[in-house]
Amino acid sequence: MARNIDSIPFPNWAKDNSLKKVIKLTREAKAQSSLFDDFDYYSVSKLSNMNRSILVERHLINPAFLENVKGRGILIERSEESSVIVNEEDHLRFQTIKGGFSLKATLKRIKTIENSVGSYLPFSFSSRYGYLTSCPTNVGTGIRISLFCHLPGLALSNMLGGLFNDIMPTGIIIRGFFGEGSEFSSTIFQVSNQVTLGFTEEEILNRLSIIAKKIIEMERNAQIDLKKRKRDVLEDKVFRAIGIIKGARFLTMFEFYSLLSALKLGSSIGIIPKIENSILNIMIVTCQPMHIQRTNNKPLKKVEIEKKRAHLVREMLGLDCIFE
Amino acid sequence: MICENCKTRDANIHITQAGLGYKKEINLCTECLTKKGLYSPLAYLSEYLGDILKELITQDKSRATDYFMTACTECGMPFDRFLDKGLLGCARCYDSFSLEMKKILNRFHGTAQHVTLSRERRKPVSPIGTKTLELLKAELKTAVESENFERAAELRDKIKKINRIEENKEN
Numbered sequence: 340m341a342r343n344i345d346s347i348p349f350p351n352w353a354k355d356n357s358l359k360k361v362i363k364l365t366r367e368a369k370a371q372s373s374l375f376d377d378f379d380y381y382s383v384s385k386l387s388n389m390n391r392s393i394l395v396e397r398h399l400i401n402p403a404f405l406e407n408v409k410g411r412g413i414l415i416e417r418s419e420e421s422s423v424i425v426n427e428e429d430h431l432r433f434q435t436i437k438g439g440f441s442l443k444a445t446l447k448r449i450k451t452i453e454n455s456v457g458s459y460l461p462f463s464f465s466s467r468y469g470y471l472t473s474c475p476t477n478v479g480t481g482i483r484i485s486l487f488c489h490l491p492g493l494a495l496s497n498m499l500g501g502l503f504n505d506i507m508p509t510g511i512i513i514r515g516f517f518g519e520g521s522e523f524s525s526t527i528f529q530v531s532n533q534v535t536l537g538f539t540e541e542e543i544l545n546r547l548s549i550i551a552k553k554i555i556e557m558e559r560n561a562q563i564d565l566k567k568r569k570r571d572v573l574e575d576k577v578f579r580a581i582g583i584i585k586g587a588r589f590l591t592m593f594e595f596y597s598l599l600s601a602l603k604l605g606s607s608i609g610i611i612p613k614i615e616n617s618i619l620n621i622m623i624v625t626c627q628p629m630h631i632q633r634t635n636n637k638p639l640k641k642v643e644i645e646k647k648r649a650h651l652v653r654e655m656l657g658l659d660c661i662f663e
Numbered sequence: 664m665i666c667e668n669c670k671t672r673d674a675n676i677h678i679t680q681a682g683l684g685y686k687k688e689i690n691l692c693t694e695c696l697t698k699k700g701l702y703s704p705l706a707y708l709s710e711y712l713g714d715i716l717k718e719l720i721t722q723d724k725s726r727a728t729d730y731f732m733t734a735c736t737e738c739g740m741p742f743d744r745f746l747d748k749g750l751l752g753c754a755r756c757y758d759s760f761s762l763e764m765k766k767i768l769n770r771f772h773g774t775a776q777h778v779t780l781s782r783e784r785r786k787p788v789s790p791i792g793t794k795t796l797e798l799l800k801a802e803l804k805t806a807v808e809s810e811n812f813e814r815a816a817e818l819r820d821k822i823k824k825i826n827r828i829e830e831n832k833e834n
Contacts, residue, residue, distance in 0.1 A: 343754060348738045352752035428750065463754035468768070469777030471754040475767050478757075479777045510773070514678065537774035593676070593693065 341429040341481040345461040349473035358410030392629040479536030491604040492561030510534035577605030589645040666692035735759040
Protein backbone atom coordinates (compact mmCIF):
# COMPACT_ATOMS: atom_id res chain seq x y z
CA MET A 340 0.00 0.00 0.00
CA ALA A 341 1.61 3.23 -1.19
CA ARG A 342 1.24 6.51 0.71
CA ASN A 343 2.93 9.89 0.53
CA ILE A 344 3.15 12.59 3.14
CA ASP A 345 1.38 15.80 2.23
CA SER A 346 3.43 18.79 0.98
CA ILE A 347 6.71 16.89 0.60
CA PRO A 348 7.99 16.14 -2.94
CA PHE A 349 8.04 12.45 -3.93
CA PRO A 350 11.38 10.71 -3.17
CA ASN A 351 12.61 10.61 -6.79
CA TRP A 352 12.43 14.40 -6.97
CA ALA A 353 12.97 15.32 -3.31
CA LYS A 354 16.11 16.93 -1.94
CA ASP A 355 18.09 15.26 0.85
CA ASN A 356 16.49 17.36 3.60
CA SER A 357 13.01 16.30 2.47
CA LEU A 358 14.00 12.64 2.57
CA LYS A 359 15.37 13.17 6.07
CA LYS A 360 12.11 14.83 7.08
CA VAL A 361 10.14 11.79 5.85
CA ILE A 362 12.35 9.48 7.90
CA LYS A 363 12.00 11.69 10.97
CA LEU A 364 8.19 11.84 10.64
CA THR A 365 7.97 8.07 10.08
CA ARG A 366 10.02 7.34 13.16
CA GLU A 367 7.85 9.73 15.17
CA ALA A 368 4.75 7.95 13.88
CA LYS A 369 6.31 4.62 14.90
CA ALA A 370 7.04 5.91 18.40
CA GLN A 371 3.49 7.12 19.05
CA SER A 372 1.82 3.73 18.56
CA SER A 373 2.31 0.49 20.50
CA LEU A 374 1.46 -1.30 17.25
CA PHE A 375 5.07 -0.75 16.22
CA ASP A 376 6.67 -2.10 19.41
CA ASP A 377 7.85 -5.16 17.50
CA PHE A 378 9.20 -3.18 14.56
CA ASP A 379 12.84 -2.14 14.14
CA TYR A 380 14.04 0.69 11.96
CA TYR A 381 17.06 0.22 9.69
CA SER A 382 18.77 2.88 7.66
CA VAL A 383 19.67 1.17 4.38
CA SER A 384 22.96 3.05 3.99
CA LYS A 385 24.12 1.57 7.30
CA LEU A 386 23.35 -2.04 6.37
CA SER A 387 26.08 -4.30 4.99
CA ASN A 388 25.85 -5.38 1.36
CA MET A 389 25.11 -8.90 2.55
CA ASN A 390 22.17 -7.78 4.70
CA ARG A 391 20.83 -5.61 1.90
CA SER A 392 20.80 -8.62 -0.44
CA ILE A 393 19.19 -10.76 2.25
CA LEU A 394 16.34 -8.22 2.41
CA VAL A 395 15.92 -8.59 -1.36
CA GLU A 396 15.85 -12.37 -1.14
CA ARG A 397 13.25 -12.19 1.65
CA HIS A 398 11.18 -10.03 -0.70
CA LEU A 399 11.11 -7.18 1.77
CA ILE A 400 12.73 -4.77 -0.68
CA ASN A 401 13.03 -4.45 -4.42
CA PRO A 402 16.55 -4.70 -5.95
CA ALA A 403 16.00 -1.25 -7.52
CA PHE A 404 15.65 0.17 -3.98
CA LEU A 405 19.38 -0.49 -3.48
CA GLU A 406 20.54 1.49 -6.51
CA ASN A 407 20.55 4.63 -4.41
CA VAL A 408 20.57 3.95 -0.68
CA LYS A 409 20.86 7.54 0.53
CA GLY A 410 17.93 8.63 2.69
CA ARG A 411 16.23 5.27 2.48
CA GLY A 412 15.05 3.14 5.34
CA ILE A 413 12.88 0.24 6.33
CA LEU A 414 10.79 -0.61 9.36
CA ILE A 415 10.57 -4.37 9.79
CA GLU A 416 8.40 -6.37 12.12
CA ARG A 417 10.49 -8.98 13.93
CA SER A 418 8.35 -11.77 12.46
CA GLU A 419 9.04 -10.18 9.03
CA GLU A 420 5.33 -10.37 8.28
CA SER A 421 4.83 -6.62 7.94
CA SER A 422 7.20 -3.85 6.98
CA VAL A 423 7.21 -0.22 5.96
CA ILE A 424 9.65 0.89 3.26
CA VAL A 425 10.64 4.53 3.55
CA ASN A 426 11.55 6.71 0.55
CA GLU A 427 11.34 4.12 -2.19
CA GLU A 428 9.17 5.19 -5.14
CA ASP A 429 6.76 6.66 -2.60
CA HIS A 430 7.44 8.05 0.87
CA LEU A 431 5.85 5.03 2.52
CA ARG A 432 5.13 1.56 1.25
CA PHE A 433 3.27 -0.65 3.71
CA GLN A 434 3.54 -4.35 3.03
CA THR A 435 2.29 -7.51 4.68
CA ILE A 436 3.05 -11.05 3.55
CA LYS A 437 0.99 -14.01 4.78
CA GLY A 438 0.97 -17.66 3.80
CA GLY A 439 -2.02 -19.47 2.30
CA PHE A 440 -5.15 -17.94 0.83
CA SER A 441 -5.45 -15.25 3.49
CA LEU A 442 -6.19 -12.18 1.43
CA LYS A 443 -8.77 -10.71 3.81
CA ALA A 444 -6.57 -11.04 6.89
CA THR A 445 -3.66 -9.53 5.00
CA LEU A 446 -5.69 -6.53 3.87
CA LYS A 447 -7.03 -6.04 7.40
CA ARG A 448 -3.54 -6.06 8.89
CA ILE A 449 -2.16 -3.60 6.38
CA LYS A 450 -5.10 -1.25 6.88
CA THR A 451 -4.51 -1.29 10.64
CA ILE A 452 -0.88 -0.31 10.15
CA GLU A 453 -1.69 2.34 7.55
CA ASN A 454 -4.38 3.76 9.81
CA SER A 455 -2.02 4.04 12.71
CA VAL A 456 0.51 6.03 10.70
CA GLY A 457 -2.28 7.96 8.97
CA SER A 458 -3.69 9.17 12.27
CA TYR A 459 -0.36 10.87 12.90
CA LEU A 460 0.81 11.91 9.40
CA PRO A 461 -1.25 13.71 6.75
CA PHE A 462 -1.27 11.72 3.49
CA SER A 463 -1.46 13.28 0.02
CA PHE A 464 -5.04 12.73 -1.02
CA SER A 465 -7.32 14.19 -3.67
CA SER A 466 -11.04 13.55 -3.92
CA ARG A 467 -10.69 13.01 -7.65
CA TYR A 468 -7.65 10.72 -7.78
CA GLY A 469 -7.57 9.28 -4.25
CA TYR A 470 -4.18 8.67 -2.67
CA LEU A 471 -1.55 10.33 -4.82
CA THR A 472 1.47 8.24 -5.71
CA SER A 473 4.68 8.91 -7.53
CA CYS A 474 3.77 6.51 -10.33
CA PRO A 475 0.28 6.91 -11.82
CA THR A 476 -0.03 3.11 -11.98
CA ASN A 477 -0.63 3.05 -8.20
CA VAL A 478 -2.87 6.07 -7.71
CA GLY A 479 -6.32 5.78 -6.08
CA THR A 480 -6.31 3.09 -3.46
CA GLY A 481 -2.53 2.78 -3.75
CA ILE A 482 -2.95 -0.90 -3.12
CA ARG A 483 -1.47 -3.91 -4.84
CA ILE A 484 -2.57 -7.37 -3.74
CA SER A 485 -0.56 -10.32 -5.01
CA LEU A 486 -1.07 -14.03 -4.75
CA PHE A 487 1.56 -16.58 -5.64
CA CYS A 488 0.19 -19.76 -7.18
CA HIS A 489 1.98 -22.93 -8.12
CA LEU A 490 0.41 -24.09 -11.39
CA PRO A 491 2.27 -27.17 -12.66
CA GLY A 492 -0.89 -28.92 -13.85
CA LEU A 493 -1.90 -26.07 -16.14
CA ALA A 494 1.67 -25.75 -17.40
CA LEU A 495 1.94 -29.46 -18.24
CA SER A 496 -1.45 -29.45 -19.92
CA ASN A 497 -0.40 -26.45 -22.06
CA MET A 498 -3.34 -24.48 -20.69
CA LEU A 499 -1.43 -21.41 -19.51
CA GLY A 500 -1.60 -19.57 -22.83
CA GLY A 501 -5.39 -19.71 -22.74
CA LEU A 502 -5.43 -18.61 -19.11
CA PHE A 503 -3.24 -15.60 -19.89
CA ASN A 504 -5.61 -14.59 -22.69
CA ASP A 505 -8.66 -15.01 -20.47
CA ILE A 506 -7.18 -12.84 -17.76
CA MET A 507 -6.13 -9.96 -20.00
CA PRO A 508 -9.39 -7.96 -19.94
CA THR A 509 -10.02 -8.31 -16.19
CA GLY A 510 -7.64 -5.71 -14.75
CA ILE A 511 -5.73 -8.54 -13.10
CA ILE A 512 -2.14 -9.12 -14.09
CA ILE A 513 -0.44 -12.50 -14.15
CA ARG A 514 3.25 -13.07 -14.53
CA GLY A 515 5.67 -15.93 -14.40
CA PHE A 516 8.42 -17.81 -16.13
CA PHE A 517 6.46 -19.36 -18.89
CA GLY A 518 8.53 -22.12 -20.35
CA GLU A 519 6.20 -24.01 -22.60
CA GLY A 520 8.33 -26.70 -24.16
CA SER A 521 11.43 -25.73 -22.21
CA GLU A 522 12.80 -28.45 -20.01
CA PHE A 523 13.31 -26.44 -16.88
CA SER A 524 10.77 -23.89 -15.96
CA SER A 525 9.34 -22.59 -12.78
CA THR A 526 5.62 -22.88 -12.48
CA ILE A 527 5.04 -20.33 -9.76
CA PHE A 528 2.89 -17.46 -10.96
CA GLN A 529 2.16 -14.09 -9.44
CA VAL A 530 -1.43 -12.92 -9.78
CA SER A 531 -2.01 -9.26 -8.87
CA ASN A 532 -4.38 -6.40 -9.44
CA GLN A 533 -3.22 -4.01 -12.13
CA VAL A 534 -5.93 -1.43 -11.60
CA THR A 535 -5.77 0.63 -8.39
CA LEU A 536 -8.17 3.42 -9.33
CA GLY A 537 -11.96 3.38 -9.61
CA PHE A 538 -12.53 0.47 -7.23
CA THR A 539 -12.58 0.23 -3.46
CA GLU A 540 -9.96 -1.92 -1.75
CA GLU A 541 -12.62 -4.54 -1.03
CA GLU A 542 -13.73 -4.63 -4.67
CA ILE A 543 -10.13 -5.09 -5.80
CA LEU A 544 -9.70 -7.88 -3.27
CA ASN A 545 -12.95 -9.58 -4.31
CA ARG A 546 -12.10 -9.50 -8.00
CA LEU A 547 -8.66 -10.91 -7.36
CA SER A 548 -10.09 -13.50 -5.04
CA ILE A 549 -12.73 -14.67 -7.57
CA ILE A 550 -10.17 -14.98 -10.36
CA ALA A 551 -7.59 -16.68 -8.13
CA LYS A 552 -10.18 -19.22 -6.95
CA LYS A 553 -11.06 -19.94 -10.57
CA ILE A 554 -7.37 -20.45 -11.42
CA ILE A 555 -6.95 -22.77 -8.42
CA GLU A 556 -10.00 -24.77 -9.51
CA MET A 557 -8.61 -25.04 -13.05
CA GLU A 558 -5.26 -26.21 -11.65
CA ARG A 559 -6.93 -28.88 -9.46
CA ASN A 560 -8.93 -30.16 -12.42
CA ALA A 561 -5.83 -30.20 -14.61
CA GLN A 562 -4.00 -32.24 -11.98
CA ILE A 563 -6.86 -34.75 -11.66
CA ASP A 564 -7.03 -35.04 -15.44
CA LEU A 565 -3.26 -35.53 -15.78
CA LYS A 566 -3.30 -38.15 -13.05
CA LYS A 567 -6.02 -40.05 -14.89
CA ARG A 568 -4.69 -39.78 -18.43
CA LYS A 569 -0.94 -39.22 -18.16
CA ARG A 570 0.17 -40.81 -14.93
CA ASP A 571 3.33 -42.18 -16.57
CA VAL A 572 4.31 -38.70 -17.83
CA LEU A 573 3.84 -37.28 -14.34
CA GLU A 574 5.77 -40.14 -12.73
CA ASP A 575 8.58 -39.63 -15.20
CA LYS A 576 8.79 -35.94 -14.36
CA VAL A 577 8.69 -36.43 -10.60
CA PHE A 578 11.04 -39.44 -10.34
CA ARG A 579 13.44 -37.81 -12.80
CA ALA A 580 13.53 -34.77 -10.51
CA ILE A 581 14.33 -36.98 -7.51
CA GLY A 582 17.08 -38.63 -9.55
CA ILE A 583 18.63 -35.28 -10.41
CA ILE A 584 18.45 -34.09 -6.82
CA LYS A 585 20.19 -37.24 -5.65
CA GLY A 586 22.90 -37.08 -8.28
CA ALA A 587 23.45 -33.39 -8.98
CA ARG A 588 26.70 -31.84 -7.72
CA PHE A 589 25.71 -28.34 -8.87
CA LEU A 590 22.27 -26.75 -8.93
CA THR A 591 21.42 -23.36 -10.45
CA MET A 592 18.43 -21.44 -9.12
CA PHE A 593 16.45 -22.18 -12.27
CA GLU A 594 17.01 -25.89 -12.12
CA PHE A 595 16.26 -25.81 -8.40
CA TYR A 596 12.90 -24.11 -8.91
CA SER A 597 11.97 -26.56 -11.63
CA LEU A 598 12.89 -29.60 -9.48
CA LEU A 599 11.03 -28.18 -6.52
CA SER A 600 8.00 -27.64 -8.71
CA ALA A 601 8.07 -31.31 -9.79
CA LEU A 602 8.37 -32.47 -6.16
CA LYS A 603 5.53 -30.24 -5.07
CA LEU A 604 3.34 -31.63 -7.83
CA GLY A 605 4.33 -35.24 -7.07
CA SER A 606 3.55 -34.71 -3.41
CA SER A 607 0.17 -33.03 -3.97
CA ILE A 608 -0.95 -35.64 -6.49
CA GLY A 609 0.19 -38.58 -4.35
CA ILE A 610 2.92 -40.04 -6.58
CA ILE A 611 5.46 -39.65 -3.76
CA PRO A 612 4.91 -39.45 0.01
CA LYS A 613 3.66 -36.09 1.23
CA ILE A 614 6.33 -33.41 1.65
CA GLU A 615 5.17 -30.62 3.94
CA ASN A 616 4.66 -27.36 2.04
CA SER A 617 6.38 -25.54 4.87
CA ILE A 618 9.64 -27.40 4.11
CA LEU A 619 9.44 -26.57 0.41
CA ASN A 620 8.64 -22.96 1.20
CA ILE A 621 11.61 -22.63 3.55
CA MET A 622 13.80 -24.12 0.82
CA ILE A 623 12.67 -21.47 -1.67
CA VAL A 624 14.09 -18.86 0.69
CA THR A 625 17.19 -20.55 2.08
CA CYS A 626 18.51 -21.88 -1.24
CA GLN A 627 18.87 -18.38 -2.69
CA PRO A 628 22.45 -17.21 -3.33
CA MET A 629 22.83 -14.72 -0.46
CA HIS A 630 21.27 -17.05 2.08
CA ILE A 631 23.78 -19.74 1.12
CA GLN A 632 26.57 -17.18 1.13
CA ARG A 633 25.61 -16.02 4.60
CA THR A 634 26.22 -19.42 6.20
CA ASN A 635 29.78 -19.29 4.90
CA ASN A 636 32.51 -17.11 6.40
CA LYS A 637 34.37 -16.26 3.21
CA PRO A 638 32.83 -15.07 -0.08
CA LEU A 639 31.77 -17.86 -2.43
CA LYS A 640 32.07 -18.10 -6.20
CA LYS A 641 28.96 -18.82 -8.28
CA VAL A 642 29.86 -22.50 -8.78
CA GLU A 643 30.61 -22.90 -5.06
CA ILE A 644 27.13 -21.59 -4.28
CA GLU A 645 25.63 -24.02 -6.79
CA LYS A 646 27.58 -26.86 -5.18
CA LYS A 647 26.40 -25.91 -1.71
CA ARG A 648 22.84 -25.60 -3.01
CA ALA A 649 22.91 -29.13 -4.42
CA HIS A 650 24.07 -30.38 -1.02
CA LEU A 651 21.56 -28.29 0.93
CA VAL A 652 18.61 -29.48 -1.16
CA ARG A 653 19.48 -33.15 -0.53
CA GLU A 654 19.98 -32.45 3.14
CA MET A 655 16.69 -30.62 3.60
CA LEU A 656 14.73 -33.30 1.77
CA GLY A 657 16.55 -36.10 3.58
CA LEU A 658 17.65 -37.71 0.31
CA ASP A 659 20.91 -39.66 -0.01
CA CYS A 660 23.50 -38.67 -2.55
CA ILE A 661 24.34 -41.15 -5.31
CA PHE A 662 27.97 -42.44 -5.32
CA GLU A 663 29.24 -40.18 -2.59
CA MET B 664 16.57 -15.49 -29.81
CA ILE B 665 18.81 -12.78 -28.36
CA CYS B 666 18.50 -11.35 -24.83
CA GLU B 667 16.56 -8.06 -24.87
CA ASN B 668 18.75 -6.52 -22.22
CA CYS B 669 22.38 -7.20 -23.23
CA LYS B 670 21.60 -7.95 -26.87
CA THR B 671 24.57 -10.33 -27.03
CA ARG B 672 23.80 -13.58 -25.24
CA ASP B 673 21.07 -16.05 -26.09
CA ALA B 674 17.79 -15.50 -24.30
CA ASN B 675 16.99 -18.71 -22.47
CA ILE B 676 14.36 -17.36 -20.07
CA HIS B 677 10.99 -16.25 -21.31
CA ILE B 678 8.80 -14.31 -18.95
CA THR B 679 5.21 -13.81 -19.94
CA GLN B 680 2.93 -11.26 -18.42
CA ALA B 681 -0.60 -10.38 -19.26
CA GLY B 682 -2.67 -7.48 -18.00
CA LEU B 683 -5.43 -5.11 -19.08
CA GLY B 684 -5.37 -5.20 -22.88
CA TYR B 685 -1.74 -6.17 -22.73
CA LYS B 686 0.30 -9.29 -23.21
CA LYS B 687 4.01 -9.37 -23.60
CA GLU B 688 6.84 -11.84 -23.54
CA ILE B 689 10.18 -10.72 -22.22
CA ASN B 690 13.20 -12.72 -23.36
CA LEU B 691 16.30 -12.51 -21.22
CA CYS B 692 19.49 -14.44 -20.63
CA THR B 693 20.15 -15.96 -17.22
CA GLU B 694 22.81 -13.37 -16.42
CA CYS B 695 20.67 -10.31 -17.15
CA LEU B 696 17.78 -11.85 -15.28
CA THR B 697 19.95 -12.39 -12.22
CA LYS B 698 21.31 -8.87 -12.50
CA LYS B 699 17.78 -7.50 -12.52
CA GLY B 700 17.07 -9.52 -9.39
CA LEU B 701 14.35 -11.42 -11.22
CA TYR B 702 15.77 -14.91 -10.92
CA SER B 703 13.07 -15.68 -8.44
CA PRO B 704 9.50 -16.06 -9.66
CA LEU B 705 8.54 -14.17 -6.52
CA ALA B 706 10.33 -11.01 -7.61
CA TYR B 707 8.61 -7.67 -7.64
CA LEU B 708 6.10 -6.59 -10.22
CA SER B 709 6.79 -2.87 -10.25
CA GLU B 710 9.33 -3.00 -13.06
CA TYR B 711 6.74 -4.63 -15.30
CA LEU B 712 4.05 -2.13 -14.52
CA GLY B 713 6.58 0.58 -15.29
CA ASP B 714 7.06 -1.06 -18.67
CA ILE B 715 3.35 -0.92 -19.43
CA LEU B 716 3.19 2.71 -18.37
CA LYS B 717 6.20 3.58 -20.52
CA GLU B 718 4.53 1.97 -23.49
CA LEU B 719 1.41 4.08 -22.91
CA ILE B 720 3.48 7.22 -22.52
CA THR B 721 5.51 6.48 -25.64
CA GLN B 722 2.28 6.14 -27.57
CA ASP B 723 1.30 9.53 -26.18
CA LYS B 724 4.66 11.00 -27.05
CA SER B 725 4.40 9.97 -30.67
CA ARG B 726 1.17 11.96 -30.98
CA ALA B 727 1.39 15.70 -31.28
CA THR B 728 1.97 16.73 -27.67
CA ASP B 729 -0.71 19.11 -26.60
CA TYR B 730 0.16 19.61 -22.94
CA PHE B 731 0.82 23.26 -22.28
CA MET B 732 2.40 22.89 -18.85
CA THR B 733 6.09 22.20 -19.24
CA ALA B 734 6.87 21.99 -15.51
CA CYS B 735 4.94 21.52 -12.26
CA THR B 736 3.98 24.79 -10.57
CA GLU B 737 4.65 23.35 -7.13
CA CYS B 738 7.85 21.32 -7.40
CA GLY B 739 9.18 22.52 -10.75
CA MET B 740 9.65 19.04 -12.19
CA PRO B 741 9.71 19.20 -16.02
CA PHE B 742 7.05 17.12 -17.79
CA ASP B 743 9.78 15.65 -20.00
CA ARG B 744 11.29 13.99 -16.95
CA PHE B 745 7.99 12.20 -16.31
CA LEU B 746 7.94 11.01 -19.92
CA ASP B 747 11.41 9.64 -19.36
CA LYS B 748 11.11 8.11 -15.87
CA GLY B 749 7.40 7.48 -15.46
CA LEU B 750 7.47 9.07 -12.00
CA LEU B 751 5.93 12.35 -10.85
CA GLY B 752 7.69 14.91 -8.66
CA CYS B 753 5.00 15.76 -6.12
CA ALA B 754 1.29 15.41 -5.39
CA ARG B 755 0.59 18.69 -7.16
CA CYS B 756 1.99 17.30 -10.46
CA TYR B 757 -1.39 15.56 -10.93
CA ASP B 758 -2.98 19.03 -11.18
CA SER B 759 -0.16 20.68 -13.10
CA PHE B 760 -0.27 18.03 -15.83
CA SER B 761 -3.97 17.31 -15.39
CA LEU B 762 -4.80 16.93 -19.09
CA GLU B 763 -2.12 14.32 -19.67
CA MET B 764 -2.74 12.60 -16.34
CA LYS B 765 -6.43 12.09 -17.08
CA LYS B 766 -5.56 10.43 -20.38
CA ILE B 767 -2.91 8.19 -18.88
CA LEU B 768 -5.10 7.16 -15.94
CA ASN B 769 -8.02 6.42 -18.24
CA ARG B 770 -5.87 4.20 -20.36
CA PHE B 771 -4.14 2.37 -17.55
CA HIS B 772 -6.99 2.04 -15.05
CA GLY B 773 -9.99 2.48 -17.34
CA THR B 774 -11.09 5.46 -15.26
CA ALA B 775 -9.77 8.71 -13.79
CA GLN B 776 -12.08 8.90 -10.77
CA HIS B 777 -11.34 7.52 -7.32
CA VAL B 778 -14.09 5.79 -5.34
CA THR B 779 -14.03 7.42 -1.93
CA LEU B 780 -14.46 5.24 1.11
CA SER B 781 -16.19 6.38 4.25
CA ARG B 782 -13.03 5.97 6.31
CA GLU B 783 -11.29 8.45 4.04
CA ARG B 784 -13.41 11.19 5.56
CA ARG B 785 -10.38 11.39 7.81
CA LYS B 786 -8.93 13.77 5.28
CA PRO B 787 -5.35 14.94 5.25
CA VAL B 788 -4.98 18.19 7.16
CA SER B 789 -4.12 20.38 4.19
CA PRO B 790 -5.40 19.77 0.70
CA ILE B 791 -2.67 19.55 -1.92
CA GLY B 792 -1.22 22.65 -3.44
CA THR B 793 -2.27 25.20 -0.84
CA LYS B 794 0.73 27.37 -1.59
CA THR B 795 -1.13 30.28 -3.04
CA LEU B 796 0.36 33.20 -4.88
CA GLU B 797 0.28 35.33 -1.73
CA LEU B 798 2.22 32.77 0.26
CA LEU B 799 4.83 32.47 -2.47
CA LYS B 800 5.14 36.27 -2.68
CA ALA B 801 5.61 36.50 1.07
CA GLU B 802 8.25 33.80 0.93
CA LEU B 803 9.99 35.61 -1.94
CA LYS B 804 10.13 38.77 0.13
CA THR B 805 11.80 36.97 3.05
CA ALA B 806 14.20 35.22 0.70
CA VAL B 807 15.29 38.53 -0.83
CA GLU B 808 15.61 40.15 2.58
CA SER B 809 17.77 37.28 3.84
CA GLU B 810 19.79 37.41 0.58
CA ASN B 811 18.92 33.80 -0.27
CA PHE B 812 18.95 34.56 -3.98
CA GLU B 813 18.90 30.98 -5.18
CA ARG B 814 15.60 30.35 -3.40
CA ALA B 815 14.32 33.75 -4.51
CA ALA B 816 14.96 32.90 -8.16
CA GLU B 817 13.09 29.60 -7.74
CA LEU B 818 10.14 31.38 -6.17
CA ARG B 819 10.14 34.09 -8.82
CA ASP B 820 9.91 31.42 -11.53
CA LYS B 821 7.08 29.68 -9.71
CA ILE B 822 5.12 32.92 -9.38
CA LYS B 823 5.67 33.68 -13.06
CA LYS B 824 4.36 30.25 -14.02
CA ILE B 825 1.25 30.58 -11.89
CA ASN B 826 0.60 34.03 -13.34
CA ARG B 827 0.93 32.55 -16.80
CA ILE B 828 -1.62 29.84 -16.00
CA GLU B 829 -4.03 32.41 -14.61
CA GLU B 830 -3.65 34.47 -17.79
CA ASN B 831 -4.28 31.37 -19.91
CA LYS B 832 -7.38 30.61 -17.91
CA GLU B 833 -8.73 34.13 -18.46
CA ASN B 834 -8.04 33.90 -22.16
